[in-house]
Amino acid sequence: MIMKNRNIIEVLLFGCIFLMALSFQSCDKQEIETYDAEHALFFERWKRVGVEDVRIDTVGYSFSHYVGETELVHDFKINLIGDLLTEDMEYRVIVVDSLTTALPEQYTLPDPPIFHKGQATDVLSVVLHRKPSLKDKEVRLTLRLVANENFGLGYVTYTDVKIRFNDKNVIPLWWTTEVKEAYLGTYSYKKLETIIAANEGFTTFDGLSDTEKRKIALNTKAYIALHGITEDDNSPMLIPMY
């Protein structure tokens, strides 16, 4: 019986010591990291498209979908934390070598990149070049915001953006099963060229209404009939829209 009481006393004693230790710990003053810069930047990561959130810090381009184009421009959206600027200010973006396979001749970055005064958001415009070195290849370009004397970093994980681009004959992402079965039929690069030729300014089915999609398909169908276009193997170029 005495033995049992002694055990209880020991447990209580250790518990009190532990609690005291915790109390002392909470009294310890710890330095909290704060953002020293007046302004900070971060890349926009998501965009609401219809009912879905679409990631916009990682994008892809294929020059094969832009017949005749030698340059493509992509704007990454950058957000400002802090008061609006009263004058234009430079910020700093670096190419992350370890995550980049694109050659310097295949892209151009603004030099220097400027965040313009009086606005809460701005864009980083990246120009992609269709160089012979890109033919039949796909490359990756990773860009990273880094702090400078004007701007700190807004959110640590929102500092990088990526572009994959190529000059390969690949099916556009928007050429979905529905597009194939209802509007345009089986993909071929020649058909894509024909669609673009028949529909001035056309680049993608994304974001188009059903009527606009129908128009593109029917314009293409009429264009094929008018010019007697066939697939490369002389089979009929079919558009299953009526």
Added chain:
Amino acid sequence: MKKIYTVFLLFIVATMLACYEDKGNYDYEDISELAISFDEYSYSTTFGEEVKIEPKFNIEIPEDSPRYSYIWYLNGETRPEWNKRIFTWTADEVFKRGNVDLEVTDLKMNIVYMNRTSLNVTGIYENEYSWIILSDMDGKSHLSYFSNLEYDDEKDEFKKTKFYNDIYTSVNGEELGTGPIALQVHFRQGVNYKDEVIGNVCVFQKSGAVDLSGESFEKQIDMIQAFDGGKYPEGAIIYPGTFMDRVDVLSDQRGRLYSRFKASSYVYNSEYFLPTPLCYEDETEPVEKCQVGRGFYRANRTGYAFVYDGKNKRMLYVVNSGYSDEIAGAGKLTALPACGENDKIDEIVPLDNMNGYELIKMAMFGYGYPNYGYFLLLREESTNKVFLQIVKVTGSNGRPKIVEVKLHELKGLPGVPTLAAFPQDRPEYAFFAVGQEVYYVDLNNIGDPVEPYKSFNAKITAMNAESPSNAHMAVGLENGEFYILQIWNAKNTPEEKRIIYPVGEGAYPADNKVGRIVDIQYKQLDHWNY
């Protein structure tokens, strides 16, 4: 000892109970218990019309008896004036299956008696057996509405009707347009089973088609707004076609076809008709001189509509979206085979080659889901003989299969009919207009010559027999007169009982003359018209 004590106690209690004085009142009085009843299980009226409900009682109650007071409740609410023995109300709201409660208080006995009946108040333009009339008044389009307010089903008689002359101008405060062509009622899908869809009414006219609410006749859109870019195809005047769930097809004066794929079947108008005329399958020349079988108002039951390609003299069909609402294949024109598997091709007019015949009229009918059919009224060009070819079809979801094709010569007609009207549900008769005369043929004895049904005092310019239960046919004349004929039992109906509107023998009511009648459509109240 304990037992004796217990028995003694029980005895004492029982003795005391016997001494209790019962002060109850057993002098029963006859309170004349009241039972309330109504002539009808459910009453109906139309918005703006007066309804009277007179209760019946099991005992005689003098009209001026002070012993009873009355309070009527309509859907739980009462009004000061609803304290009479007879409920009288000029309907100022629309509802279905409303409750009408009568409370009768016996003031002498202070007892309240209650009973309930049901009341439907329909919109002004939502009555059964009612018709829409499009006419030409000196070149102007003129829309009128015949409203049945009360009908005696047993006697096949209208008891109360109202004729709304020039309803469009009354409702919209503007003129409808010019050059009337035709009417077409079309529907949307109900959002849920409670959604009672009253179809829109599309008025086609040379000045431009307009789409009207079927509930109010208010203009919803000019149909030009439903075309891509807000303009009609170059030089096109838009004519009726078919409105299906997702795919709508309209025609023009050349019989070219234009389609739109609606974004949703729950709305009347969405997305746009394209100016590109439709082609047959992968042909590059648009089809022309087409007639579109209007088909069912809710064509998703069939998923297709017949199209007569007049340029190539062949029957095609156009499909709605697929079973899963997919767009693939929607709007495609497909050829029908020449005939059914068991038909003898030399005994019919092949559907894939109708050379030598003119299609006068095409109309769809049903004979139990998923069995449908088309009447093709044909004129043999070399002889002017008139034939009725009946094409029976089965299948739905855009896959019609020809069951049989039968060709019948119509004998006894004095000339080539200009108009024909066919009831829709398992029809037993078909009607033809030649000049001022209506003829009918008994489809169960189709080899017999046609019989005259009714003669009018002016040329017949419109006929429609799409009323429910194949009951009525409306006839419009060149002189603006509008008639309703009883047709469900045509061959057994005496000549003098065939016209059921206007009622009576007198002169045609001058107020109901509407110019030259161009088209008449039954005012369909829902899309389940089969």
